[in-house]
Amino acid sequence: MYRLGLVGYPLEHSLSPMIHGSALRIANINGDYRLYPVPPSPQGMAELGQLISKMRHGKLKGLNITIPYKQAIMEYLDVLTPAAQAIGAVNTLFMSDGKLVGDNSDAPGFMADLENICSKKTVGREVSRVLVLGAGGAARAVVYALGMAGWEVIIAARRLKQASDLVTHILHKIPDLKNTQSVPTNASELNGRFPIRAIDLNELPVFIQQTDPIHLVVNATSVGMFPDIYASPWPEHLELPASAMVYDLVYNPEETLFLHRARQQGHLAWSGWGMLVEQALISFEKWTGIAVPRQLVVQSLSIEGKPD
Numbered sequence: 001m002y003r004l005g006l007v008g009y010p011l012e013h014s015l016s017p018m019i020h021g022s023a024l025r026i027a028n029i030n031g032d033y034r035l036y037p038v039p040p041s042p043q044g045m046a047e048l049g050q051l052i053s054k055m056r057h058g059k060l061k062g063l064n065i066t067i068p069y070k071q072a073i074m075e076y077l078d079v080l081t082p083a084a085q086a087i088g089a090v091n092t093l094f095m096s097d098g099k100l101v102g103d104n105s106d107a108p109g110f111m112a113d114l115e116n117i118c119s120k121k122t123v124g125r126e127v128s129r130v131l132v133l134g135a136g137g138a139a140r141a142v143v144y145a146l147g148m149a150g151w152e153v154i155i156a157a158r159r160l161k162q163a164s165d166l167v168t169h170i171l172h173k174i175p176d177l178k179n180t181q182s183v184p185t186n187a188s189e190l191n192g193r194f195p196i197r198a199i200d201l202n203e204l205p206v207f208i209q210q211t212d213p214i215h216l217v218v219n220a221t222s223v224g225m226f227p228d229i230y231a232s233p234w235p236e237h238l239e240l241p242a243s244a245m246v247y248d249l250v251y252n253p254e255e256t257l258f259l260h261r262a263r264q265q266g267h268l269a270w271s272g273w274g275m276l277v278e279q280a281l282i283s284f285e286k287w288t289g290i291a292v293p294r295q296l297v298v299q300s301l302s303i304e305g306k307p308d
């Protein structure tokens with residue numbers, strides 16, 4: 001029996017059991033993917049310890065980690081992959097050569113989905129400047145992935161300090177960017193090209209007017225997520241940058257207010273559903289060695305009917 005699971009809290013809206021259940025069936029593996037809701041408390045940390053022990057003894061073959069344990073789990077592990085180290089968060093545990101390894105599949109999951117979208121839409125190499133809204137855990141993975149892929153990244157967050165800290169951290173984690181000096185945080189200083197920089201979310205209107213074209217806007221905040229579905233991270237009376245593509249990491253609902261408005265204005269726009277499937281299948285391959293094609297999982301979920 002191939003036992004997999006997800007630990008975090010709360011977990012009742014998780015779609016991971018559906019995705020991994022489908023992957024297990026397609027890969028013809030006799031197994032299951034369970035939810036382990038562990039509230040943050042001293043007792044919760046003990047439960048986390050028990051799950052880690054099951055991983056070490058092979059009773060659990062793989063674990064996904066979500067909020068609030070993506071950072072807290074790191075001290076229990078033997079090895080971190082370069083991506084997990086750079087992002088500073090772990091969402092996948094697997095055993096390798098007797099060592100418990102922490103990895104982060106959000107970054108490659110996001111990039112796989114973006115590349116899939118760009119190849120379908122035959123978007124060319126000139127697409128290279130991205131505005132990321134938010135500087136939390138998911139933003140760290142997205143900024144790392146985009147930085148590694150050579151995109152010019154602007155992070156806009158309501159707490160400028162959080163965004164600036166992320167810039168400093170990522171600049172030191174991506175070898176080619178390590179020696180970059182200047183990290184302007186004022187919209188009036190934003191002429192010229194910087195690989196990664198931070199701005200205050202309140203400065204968006206000035207920034208949009210003054211900067212070079214933005215090719216992609218990514219929402220990496222939780223704004224618009226169920227149950228607050230009538231909220232958008234983008235100011236209501238501000239136009240999106242002309243012809244920018246839009247990507248919302250939020251996948252519940254599948255069409256957020258942000259995506260809805262962007263589509264109404266004629267922008268190409270995608271939800272985080274594709275990233276969710278991609279990151280799950282990257283974890284699944286780490287655990288089983290089997291690369292399940294995304295299309296088969298998406299097809300099987302659309303037949304079963306995935307929840308909104």
Ligand code: NAP
Nearest residue numbers: 134135136137138139158220221222225249250272275276
């Ligand atoms: P997080 O660590 O809590 O970060 C949330 C970010 O949103 C923070 O920067 C936060 O700023 C900002 N934010 C929250 N409310 C805001 C508001 N009203 N105005 C402006 N900024 C606001 O959460 P996360 O783990 O990064 O997740 C973010 C979203 O990505 C969630 O909806 C999650 O479901 C989604 N996600 C999707 C995938 C996928 O596979 N598609 C993977 C991971 C995450 P403060 O720190 O100032 O509050």
